[in-house]
Amino acid sequence: MKLKILTLALLVVFSLVAPQFIIAESINNSGEFFRHFARALHDRDESKLNSLIDPSVKIPEIKENTPIRGLETLPSPRKNTYVIIGSFRDDSFDDCIGGCQRIAFIWEVSMKSDRISKIKVISDEANPFMNELILTKEYKEKFNKQIYGPGYFPFKITHVSGKISGKKITLYYKNVNTPCVVNIHAEPTAGELILPKGNMYKPITLHKGYKGFIGELPEGYELILLNDKIQYNVKLIGDSTNYKPSKRDLIKVVNSMFPPK
Structure with missing residues (x-):
């Protein structure tokens, strides 16, 4: 109960504070340690992170590629333990000057011999769909073309990733526990669909x-269409054990992607 009350209090404090690029409050003599920890998290520096934690500790996965802007540290009711609040830099809002912030995670961190000996996730606020937003925003800035992603999925999405290669963009929406994937490949054409040979x-x-x-694949189905001279190849893939793809599900995914003409 004490920890729940403290967590609520921390949320209030965090909403009123505007941290700079990387911040760690000094707690006894641990301020310098958390500054190094914050920098390693921001840089996604695995080597540095490993030097700050016990070999038995695993850093919780952060399922969002948004830069980590700051780290707040506050004491926990437990001995040699702190609550840390990570914040994402968020440039997705047009009315933000210098970048907004939102909570990324709240962890309870236990210390032993100047190393982190345990990390307990209190709250995970990472949104994997922000990775889609980052990529499609970058594509639009480069080529002045809006790339559309689905609003419907036939399974829960745990991870979103992708890449831009030339004028091609690929997006992966995954459930790594199932496993199953919606894979979107989009690139400009001269205005005509290019279908697989044979x-x-x-x-x-x-x-x-x-x-x-629409066509069948060994592991699922693929639907190909044009929008604004961009060809979309949308695949729905599953292992048929935990999730069996269907044409109906793929059609629902594609129908959720585009605005009315």
């Missing part, structure tokens, strides 16, 4: 006036 893909009419072609 394909057995069949034409399909989608919602909102879109038309495409």
Whole structure:
């Protein structure tokens, strides 16, 4: 109960504080340690992080690629233990000057012999879909083209990743526990669909006036269509044990992607 009350208090304190690039409050003589820890987290420096933690400790996964802007540290009711609050830098809001912040995580960290001996996750506020936003925003800035992602998935998404290569963008929406994937590959064309050679893909009419072609893959299905002279190849893949892909699910995924014409 004490820890829950303290966590609520921390949320209030954090919302009223505007940390600089990297901040760690000095607690006894631990301020310098947490400054190093904050810098290593910001840089995603695994070697540095490993030097600050006990070999038995695993740093909790942060499922978002947004830069970590700051780290607040406060005492915990437990001996040799601190509560740390990480914050993401968030430039997704147009009305923010110099970048906004939002909570990334709240961890309870136990110390032993100037090393972190235990990390307990109190709250994980990372949003893997921010990785989609970062990539599509970068693509639009480079090529002045909006890339659309799905609003519907037939399974829970735990990870989102992707890359931009030339004018091609690839997005992966995964559930690593199942495993299953929605894979989107998008790139400009001259205005005509390019279908696989010797394909057995069949034409399909989608919602909102879109038309495409759907075909079967060894591990799922693929739907190909055009929007604003961008060809989208959307694949729904599963292992058939935990999740069996279906045409119906893939069509629902694609129907959730685009605005009305």
